[in-house]
Amino acid sequence: MGGRFLIVAIRIIWASALTALILLFLAAISLILYHIVIVSKACRRALSSNINRSDECFKAGNGLSLDDLEKLPSFEFSTPDDERVSAMDCAVCLESFELGDLCRLLPVCRHSFHAYCVDCWLVRNPVCPICRSSPGHRRGGDEVVISYD
Incomplete structure (x- = not known):
């Protein structure tokens, strides 16, 4: 047993x-x-993150034209210490910037976003998603010269 x-x-x-x-x-x-x-x-x-102009978000809106979007400076995210980055997250999609992301810097307020995200936003709304300032004009109405330097 x-x-x-x-x-x-x-x-x-x-x-x-x-x-x-x-x-x-x-x-x-x-x-x-x-x-x-x-x-x-x-x-x-x-x-x-590469801009696809045939995308739905670029078809209609009350914001900037595609030509105006092309004038806004863009850059490739390289390091968290980059002075062109105003925050570590995109305020439109709420995701963190990753190495190699195409980002766009609004020249007046110096806020930065993923290029695709802010382009979709600016086609519909002609103001910065954070501070509501115009991306191509100062608050006093003076035109800003957009440079790529």
Whole structure:
């Protein structure tokens, strides 16, 4: 009787060990899939930061024209210490700036955003999303000369 008990105990231990290995394998696979989803989402966001003028947000609005948007300075986000960045997050999409993101700097108020986000905003609303100042005019009405330097 003791031999049968020992055989049953060994089978239970082997089944438990096999179940634990299968669960560990499934957890590792799910973490890898989760990582792939996160990376692909980041890649899609980086690709969408390029301005696609056929996009819905550029079709109609009461804001700036596409020619006016082209005059606004833009830059590629390189480091968090970049003096062109007014905050670490885009106030339109609320996501952090990532290395290589195309950003746009509004010349009057010096606020910075993802270029795609602020372009969509400015086509519909001709004011800065943060301070409501005009991106091409000072508060006194003087025209601002937009330079790319």
